[in-house]
Amino acid sequence: MERLQKILSQAGIASRRASEELMTQGRVTVNGAPVRELGTKADPAVDDIRVDGRRVKSAERPRYVLLNKPKGYVTTRSDPQRRATVMELLKAVREYIYPVGRLDFDTEGLLLLTNDGELAAQLTHPRHEVARVYEVKVAGVPDAHDLSRVAKGVPIDGRRTEPAHVEMLEGKDDRHATLRITIAEGRNRQVRRMFDSIGHPVDYLRRIAIGPLKDPKLKPGHWRDLTPGEVAALKRSAKPVGLPKPREVAKAAASNGTTPKTERARTAGSKVGTTRPKVSTPPARGGKSYERRPRRP
Numbered sequence: 001m002e003r004l005q006k007i008l009s010q011a012g013i014a015s016r017r018a019s020e021e022l023m024t025q026g027r028v029t030v031n032g033a034p035v036r037e038l039g040t041k042a043d044p045a046v047d048d049i050r051v052d053g054r055r056v057k058s059a060e061r062p063r064y065v066l067l068n069k070p071k072g073y074v075t076t077r078s079d080p081q082r083r084a085t086v087m088e089l090l091k092a093v094r095e096y097i098y099p100v101g102r103l104d105f106d107t108e109g110l111l112l113l114t115n116d117g118e119l120a121a122q123l124t125h126p127r128h129e130v131a132r133v134y135e136v137k138v139a140g141v142p143d144a145h146d147l148s149r150v151a152k153g154v155p156i157d158g159r160r161t162e163p164a165h166v167e168m169l170e171g172k173d174d175r176h177a178t179l180r181i182t183i184a185e186g187r188n189r190q191v192r193r194m195f196d197s198i199g200h201p202v203d204y205l206r207r208i209a210i211g212p213l214k215d216p217k218l219k220p221g222h223w224r225d226l227t228p229g230e231v232a233a234l235k236r237s238a239k240p241v242g243l244p245k246p247r248e249v250a251k252a253a254a255s256n257g258t259t260p261k262t263e264r265a266r267t268a269g270s271k272v273g274t275t276r277p278k279v280s281t282p283p284a285r286g287g288k289s290y291e292r293r294p295r296r297p
């Protein structure tokens, strides 16, 4: 006999914590009866264990899928409001994969789905610091002061966001600017709320990298399995680092830069006095980079 949340995570349904949530939501049944009690044990060899009515089989093969989510899909397996979910784009995948983290209904871009509960838990854990990179089009043109506020952290729900890397990309006109922002947190509607807080609401948002994963050739609505090399890189990047979050931010940002490091990028953070590694990345061509040394954890 094992605890239900352990059985579910070993079967690749969800992390242990997420499995507990499934239980408290009444979505887990054992022999036909919903089980909300978190200490409950069961025997997968004997008991009929189901999540959302679907039989839990022991240990499916791990599957790692990268989807380019188009606008107009919710990032969930099932939506009570009956909106289109990302799962409709993944009908050919037989395994019980689920989204790791979330993209808003209106956000496009890379979304990882897996049945590897362990990795999913690591990637979404705040201490694991996997950087996500977004391309953002905002209303109006933020000035250097606005961008440095975003980079240093802005209060959202009474808590300041972690240091971020922000750079202005080419293509601004009088009414819009396009930027790239790298963050290592996954708070609800975080990028939109960060730009709202400086008075430049987001018109368009697309995720272009999750840690080491990127694929500019993957078209919206299309997906592919990760390569073994990508899975290994992702697992490495999801390890607890015990260092300030922006280190991971800096790594991902640097690997997404399109031009060689310039003197400006190397020296831009030098005014802030701390020995911690700074968030640093080459600016896009013609772009300006705003960076911030991290606070101590």
Ligand code: URA
Binding pocket: 102, 103, 104, 105, 107, 188, 189, 190, 191, 192, 193, 205
């Ligand atoms: N930040 C947002 O505001 N929305 C997303 O979908 C992802 C990050």
